[in-house]
Amino acid sequence: MPSRKTVKRFLMLILSTFAVFLLSACSSEQFIVLNPKGPVGEVQANLIFVSFLVLMIVIIPVLLLFFFIVYRYRDKPGNKSPYKPEWDDNVKLEVVWWGIPIILIAILSILTVRDTLVLQGPPSEDVEPITIQVTSLDWKWLFQYPEEDIATVNYLKIPVDTPVQFELTSDAPINSFWIPQLGGQRYSLPGKSSTLWLEAEEAGTYYGTANNFSGDGFTEMNFDVSTVPDADFDKWVEEVKATNQPFTMEDYQELVKPSIVGVSAYSSIPPNLFEFIVDKNGGKYYKSNNHTEQFDNSRQLELGN
Amino acid sequence: MIESIKNFSSDFFVTGDPLIYGADVSIVLVMVAIIFVLTYFKKWKWLWSEWLTTVDHKKIGIMYLIASLLMLFRGGVDAILMRTQLAFPNMDFLPSDKYNEIFTTHGTIMILFMAMPLMFALFNMVVPLQIGARDVAYPFLNAVSFWTFFFGAMLFNLSFVIGGSPDAGWLSYAPLSETQFSEGPGQNYYIWGIQISGIGSLASGINFLVTILKMRAPGMKLMKMPMFSWSVLSSCIIIIFAFPILTVTLGLLFIDRYFGANFFTLAGGGNPMYYVNLIWMWGHPEVYLVVLPAFGVFSEVVATFSKKKIFGYKSMVFALLSISLLSFFTWVHHFFTMADYKVDAFFAITTMAIAIPTGVKVFNWMFTMFRGRIQMKPPMLWTIAFIPTFLVGGATGVMLAVAPADFQYHNSYFLIAHFHQVLIGGVVFGFFSGIYYWWPKIFGFSLNEKLGLWAFWLWNIGFYVTFMPQYALGFMGMPRRVSTYGWDMGWAPLNFISTIGAFLMGAGFIFQVWQIVYSIKHRNKEGAADPWDGRTLEWSIPSPPPEYNFAIIPKVSEQDDWWYKKQKGLTKVKEDYKPIHMPKNSGIPFIMGGFWFITGFGLTFEWTWMGIIGLIGVATSIVVRHLDNDTDYYIPVDEIERTEARIGGTR
Ligand code: HEM
Ligand SMILES: [Cu+2]
Numbered sequence: 001m002p003s004r005k006t007v008k009r010f011l012m013l014i015l016s017t018f019a020v021f022l023l024s025a026c027s028s029e030q031f032i033v034l035n036p037k038g039p040v041g042e043v044q045a046n047l048i049f050v051s052f053l054v055l056m057i058v059i060i061p062v063l064l065l066f067f068f069i070v071y072r073y074r075d076k077p078g079n080k081s082p083y084k085p086e087w088d089d090n091v092k093l094e095v096v097w098w099g100i101p102i103i104l105i106a107i108l109s110i111l112t113v114r115d116t117l118v119l120q121g122p123p124s125e126d127v128e129p130i131t132i133q134v135t136s137l138d139w140k141w142l143f144q145y146p147e148e149d150i151a152t153v154n155y156l157k158i159p160v161d162t163p164v165q166f167e168l169t170s171d172a173p174i175n176s177f178w179i180p181q182l183g184g185q186r187y188s189l190p191g192k193s194s195t196l197w198l199e200a201e202e203a204g205t206y207y208g209t210a211n212n213f214s215g216d217g218f219t220e221m222n223f224d225v226s227t228v229p230d231a232d233f234d235k236w237v238e239e240v241k242a243t244n245q246p247f248t249m250e251d252y253q254e255l256v257k258p259s260i261v262g263v264s265a266y267s268s269i270p271p272n273l274f275e276f277i278v279d280k281n282g283g284k285y286y287k288s289n290n291h292t293e294q295f296d297n298s299r300q301l302e303l304g305n
Numbered sequence: 306m307i308e309s310i311k312n313f314s315s316d317f318f319v320t321g322d323p324l325i326y327g328a329d330v331s332i333v334l335v336m337v338a339i340i341f342v343l344t345y346f347k348k349w350k351w352l353w354s355e356w357l358t359t360v361d362h363k364k365i366g367i368m369y370l371i372a373s374l375l376m377l378f379r380g381g382v383d384a385i386l387m388r389t390q391l392a393f394p395n396m397d398f399l400p401s402d403k404y405n406e407i408f409t410t411h412g413t414i415m416i417l418f419m420a421m422p423l424m425f426a427l428f429n430m431v432v433p434l435q436i437g438a439r440d441v442a443y444p445f446l447n448a449v450s451f452w453t454f455f456f457g458a459m460l461f462n463l464s465f466v467i468g469g470s471p472d473a474g475w476l477s478y479a480p481l482s483e484t485q486f487s488e489g490p491g492q493n494y495y496i497w498g499i500q501i502s503g504i505g506s507l508a509s510g511i512n513f514l515v516t517i518l519k520m521r522a523p524g525m526k527l528m529k530m531p532m533f534s535w536s537v538l539s540s541c542i543i544i545i546f547a548f549p550i551l552t553v554t555l556g557l558l559f560i561d562r563y564f565g566a567n568f569f570t571l572a573g574g575g576n577p578m579y580y581v582n583l584i585w586m587w588g589h590p591e592v593y594l595v596v597l598p599a600f601g602v603f604s605e606v607v608a609t610f611s612k613k614k615i616f617g618y619k620s621m622v623f624a625l626l627s628i629s630l631l632s633f634f635t636w637v638h639h640f641f642t643m644a645d646y647k648v649d650a651f652f653a654i655t656t657m658a659i660a661i662p663t664g665v666k667v668f669n670w671m672f673t674m675f676r677g678r679i680q681m682k683p684p685m686l687w688t689i690a691f692i693p694t695f696l697v698g699g700a701t702g703v704m705l706a707v708a709p710a711d712f713q714y715h716n717s718y719f720l721i722a723h724f725h726q727v728l729i730g731g732v733v734f735g736f737f738s739g740i741y742y743w744w745p746k747i748f749g750f751s752l753n754e755k756l757g758l759w760a761f762w763l764w765n766i767g768f769y770v771t772f773m774p775q776y777a778l779g780f781m782g783m784p785r786r787v788s789t790y791g792w793d794m795g796w797a798p799l800n801f802i803s804t805i806g807a808f809l810m811g812a813g814f815i816f817q818v819w820q821i822v823y824s825i826k827h828r829n830k831e832g833a834a835d836p837w838d839g840r841t842l843e844w845s846i847p848s849p850p851p852e853y854n855f856a857i858i859p860k861v862s863e864q865d866d867w868w869y870k871k872q873k874g875l876t877k878v879k880e881d882y883k884p885i886h887m888p889k890n891s892g893i894p895f896i897m898g899g900f901w902f903i904t905g906f907g908l909t910f911e912w913t914w915m916g917i918i919g920l921i922g923v924a925t926s927i928v929v930r931h932l933d934n935d936t937d938y939y940i941p942v943d944e945i946e947r948t949e950a951r952i953g954g955t956r
Contacts (some may be wrong), residue, residue: 030795031780033713047710055700063693066671070689073611075678084676088614097668098620101661105654108707112653115709116646138486173481174577176642176716180782184712187643189578190480191571194643207794211716213474213786215486216401282571 032180037202037227039123040183047115051108058104119183122163123199129163132156133274136168136175136188136210138258139217144269148237151247153255155263156225159233160203166196169278171256176212179225185211191282193274200227220260241267249273316489319469322403324386329466358890360444361852363747365451366429370740372455373422374818376414379462381814383411388771388807391800394792404788405472406491410465412475417499418458420595420728421506423736425454427598428513428537430747431739434843434850435531437522437859442515444888445936446508452898453505460905461498464491468910471495474786476588477558479569479580484562490909492562496555497905503552504901510544513537522842524861528622531841531865532608532615533739536601539625540594543632547590554583563911581643585636593632593659596727597625599735600666603688606738607670609837610685611677614865617669624662624669631659641708642715649708656706663699667692682837683757687738690765694730698723701776716786719779722772729768737764745833749849753827756820760813767809774799774806834953840865845876847952853885853940856949882946884939891936897926 029035034049036042072081122129133144144151156179158164168177168188178185179198186196200206203226210221228236247266252273255261270276275283319325343349356364386407390399399407433441441447464470468490473482482492517538521530530538557568558580567573569580608615615621637644637652644652670692679685701723705711714720745751783796790796833848842859843850845867857878863869870876900922907915 031777032782033717033780041713044710044713047707048704048713051704051707051710055703059696059700062667062671063696066692066696069671069674070679073674073677073679075612075680079678082676083612083678085613087676088616088618088673090672093668093672094617094620094665097665098661101664105657105661105703108657108703109654112657112707112709113650116650116653119709119712120646173486174478174581174643178782178784180713184709185642185715186712187640189643191576192578207782209782209784211784212478213405213481215473215481216405218405219401219787219789280572282574282576285571285574 032207036181036183037204037206038182038199039201040119040198041181043115043118044184047111050111054104054107058100119197122165122197124161124163127162129165129197130159131165131167132158133167134169134177134188135274135277136170136172136177136214136221137256138172138215139210139221140255140259140261141177141208141210141221141223142252142255144274145237146269146274149268150237150240150244151266151269152240153261153264154223155265156208156223157233157236158200158225158227159230160200160227162230163197163199166198167193167274168196169193169274169281169283171277171281172258173214174212175210175214175221177208178211179206179208181206182225187212191278191285193278193283200225203227203229215258217258217260223263240265243267247273317467319466324403325466332466353892354890357895358448358892360440360448360888360890360894362429362433362441362444362447363850363852365447366426366431367747368451368455369422369426369429372458373419373426376419376422376458377814380411380414380419381811383407383414385807385811387411388804390788391790392804393801394790394797396789399788401788402472405786406470408786409471409474409477409495410461413461413471413495413499414458415728416475416591416595417502418454418461420732420736421502422454422458423740424540424595424598425450425506425509427533427602427736427739427743428509430743431843432513432516432534432537433520434746434846434854435534435841436517436520436525437842437855437861438516438520439854439858439885440888441512442520443512445891445894445930446512448891448894449897450505450509450512452894453508453901454502456898456902457498457500457502457505457905460501460902460909461494463906464494464498468494476584478584479558479561479577482558482580483570484565485570490911493559493909493911496559496562497909500552500555500559501901501905503548503555506544507548507552510541510548514541514545517541522855522859522861525866528619529861529864529866532604532618532621533598533601533841535622535625536597536599536604539629540597542626542629543590543594543597546633547587547594550583551587551591554580554587557583559908563908578643581640582636585639586633589636589639590632592724592728593628596731596735597628599691599732599739600625602684602735602739602742603670603691604673605841606684606688606742607673608865609742609840610680610682610688611674612680612838613673613677615669616672616675617665618864620665621669624665627662628659631655631662635659638706638708638711641711646708653706653708653711657703660699660703660706667696667699683752683754683761684738684742684837686758686761687734687741690761691730691734691738694726694734694768698726698730702727714779716784717779718775718783718785721785722775722779725772725775726768729772734764742837743843745836746843746848746850749833749847750824750828750830751833751836752824753820753829756816756823760816760820763809763813763816767806767811767813769806770809771803771806774803778803838871840868842867845870851948851952853887853945856880856882856885856945880946880949882942882949884941885945886937886939889936889938891930891933893926893930897923900926 034045036045131146133146135142140154142151142153143156166177168186169192170188170190175188176185177188177196182198182200186194206225208223208225210218244265244267246268249270343352356368359365386399390396390404471491471494473487473492477492477495480486517534560566561568568575569577571577604615604621635652635656637648638656641649705714705720705723741752778796778799781794781796835844845859846855900919903922904916904919907919
């Protein structure tokens with residue numbers, strides 16, 4: 001039989017773990033999901049806090065009640081609390097505890113639907129967004145900037161306070177593109193292009209990662225995201241253009257092969273490469289791809305393959 | 306020639322890894338030891354006639370139990386290896402390819418070859434006894450279920466030493482699991498190990514559903530049936546609808562791999578998203594079908610050890626059935642990050658809706674204890690540990706169900722912590738509770754409580770130490786399935802703590818093995834027939850029960866019938882025996898399982914001839930069985946009288 005002391009110590013252990021975690025989560029920069037640096041991450045972090053709170057408002061009293069019941073009705077000689085072995089039914093009580101979770105779930109459903117809608121469009125409406133085309137490969141990330149006509153590998157630079165429309169696809173197994181401090185992830189799928197909106201509010205360097213297992217080099221698929229003021233971004237684009245080679249179709253064929261590579265940048269990209277990648281993996285069969293430009297099938301021959 | 310044989314054998318037998326050589330050596334040693342012991346004690350015949358050919362649900366239950374504990378060991382070793390690799394940053398203990406194999410086999414084994422058979426162990430040990438039946442509806446099919454599970458599990462485990470393990474994750478998403486990215490036998494082992502044991506799972510689902518619907522003792526209306534049997538019924542409903550989806554999904558994947566079809570490759574006109582959808586249409590119901598019987602165990606245990614009727618019987622039944630139904634409408638929550646936002650919102654709400662009946666069950670358990678008298682016996686301890694653990698696990702489940710927030714939790718350690726909390730805190734604690742509860746009934750002696758207490762505290766403390774830090778790691782952005790990490794993200798301390806917890810749980814398991822071995826040696830048979838002052842029919846017969854379970858089928862009039870009979874002093878039954886109709890043992894299920902193994906092995910290595918030989922063997926076994934008319938017999942009255950006198954039955 002566990003003595004009451006052991007039980008108490010055990011409970012203290014659980015509670016203190018929670019307490020330590022909560023305290024440190026709010027104060028420490030290491031809990032990157034809870035310290036977002038952009039509006040999307042903020043919406044999500046708030047939702048996390050609110051849903052956690054709503055749940056705790058129910059869970060904690062229930063836990064206390066539970067420990068109270070276990071303590072009060074334990075089978076000890078001289079326990080004077082009532083004992084009613086046939087008492088097994090009470091409509092009022094049952095209504096209460098069908099009601100509590102229903103109300104809880106109703107509240108959370110409303111919050112869920114609200115924020116699902118909020119996160120659909122660009123995080124801010126008044127700034128012109130930029131587009132970045134993201135391709136997950138075995139085992140590296142290719143980022144193309146169609147408007148700037150440059151590309152990078154395993155490295156991302158974006159301007160602050162500008163909504164970024166990431167278009168995601170994969171030329172390898174399904175992966176997931178995640179920059180926790182800017183906001184939640186989205187899958188990159190072969191043959192499909194999907195959209196993820198993010199925006200940074202603070203200049204800095206953030207951690208980005210692959211988040212859906214894709215084979216042997218998966219662990220190596222993390223990358224830095226640096227966010228810089230607008231002017232610096234333009235300067236950087238110029239620099240990339242001035243100091244690097246163009247990205248050619250041959251470079252791409254090389255990059256697609258399974259390998260782990262470092263960071264690199266390119267001064268230009270082959271036109272419609274992203275659409276080519278999507279279609280090559282079957283995107284042509286898929287109606288709802290939101291290509292920026294409808295890919296012209298005749299180009300396929302030109303691009304090889 | 307010699308070169309090619311060499312090449313073949315170095316692919317066939319996995320070489321070049323000390324872990325695997327260790328496994329090779331220990332497998333050979335264990336086999337030799339088993340053969341030696343069986344021969345030395347002249348036990349071959351006993352093994353064949355008492356166990357391998359048995360159709361007795363109690364013995365089949367025991368075999369399920371042994372197999373699942375072995376698999377718990379194997380899956381546990383996988384877990385410890387992974388946690389060792391993750392204990393410190395930049396560890397070199399398991400390279401990424403080995404790490405990938407190990408997390409894949411860990412997940413697959415724990416769900417399909419540990420949790421499922423442990424669940425079937427309980428079904429077999431308890432359901433017929435609890436509803437007053439002499440066996441399951443289809444005893445022969447029951448043996449087929451066990452042996453297909455067993456040989457499927459063995460096939461899967463063989464991959465570690467022969468050919469190489471699968472390494473695409475426990476759900477093996479296409480296209481990663483397609484030939485293009487996963488060549489070789491590993492992924493085929495995955496397909497065939499699961500397909501073959503899946504036959505058994507589906508058959509068991511049907512078997513127990515029919516058993517419960519058709520074979521209840523007279524007077525046991527459905528609404529008087531014990532809660533555990535209700536939970537088995539709900540679980541079987543899920544099995545029957547979910548397992549065919551799995552079979553089809555893996556069948557399509559096999560066709561893709563074997564014949565070069567394109568079901569799951571978009572380029573060929575299929576779609577990988579079909580795979581993700583299909584596998585979760587099975588996968589989500591799967592996790593619920595393993596937890597429902599655990600809920601059933603808790604209901605029995607709470608009532609027995611609170612000395613009180615289960616609270617809110619009707620709403621408990623309603624909750625179980627509504628969970629069965631709802632579990633088929635939530636699968637998209639496993640890939641909110643792939644779906645469309647409208648779809649996300651819909652499935653977020655259905656997922657949260659499941660928390661309603663689940664929450665109601667928790668309240669009902671609590672109010673069963675309320676105004677009861679709680680005895681802290683071992684099964685009750687696991688139940689009491691379960692409730693807070695599951696409350697928190699359910700709460701994090703609801704957090705995950707909030708779709709926009711899930712974009713931040715998905716595939717991170719937060720998710721890992723959630724499902725281990727519900728699977729360990731719910732399923733494993735539940736099944737342990739059930740095993741501790743019904744052990745005296747099945748084996749006729751009780752388990753040592755002191756060693757059990759050590760196991761209990763080690764498992765519990767170990768659980769919290771392992772998984773609470775993992776929630777935090779999720780908020781720190783640590784993805785699941787990374788094989789190592791650097792110092793820069795600050796993940797090191799929490800990972801180290803988590804590893805300590807894993808070792809604590811490992812120690813808990815060792816205590817349990819010790820507890821079982823110790824209790825077998827120091828048999829304590831005292832009061833084994835009804836040690837907990839039970840409430841349901843299984844406690845009305847001797848422990849272990851005779852092969853026919855009930856010499857006289859009881860007449861049921863109340864919900865906790867045995868409890869009321871004891872209260873009213875009606876436990877004596879008139880000894881008016883009739884010959885008992887019983888099924889005969891049969892070697893066919895075992896042999897058929899063997900042929901399935903050959904089929905699976907052949908198809909794994911793409912040796913079509915061998916697959917065909919195996920399938921012919923399977924078909925022949927079925928035909929032979931059909932031609933056999935000598936499948937049953939009667940136990941005569943005088944033999945029943947002798948048995949009952951010897952075991953002191955029919956009190
Ligand atoms: C209150 C009830 C529950 C809710 C609301 C819930 C919700 C969820 C959600 C939304 C996910 C997906 C998260 C993601 O992938 O991002 C998930 C994952 C999971 N849940 Fe639950 N859950 C509940 C209870 C359970 C139970 C009872 C079990 C098993 C006994 C379970 C086992 C799992 C498993 C195994 C996974 C992850 C599988 C994987 O990705 O490999 N959950 N849960
Ligand atoms: Cu699920």
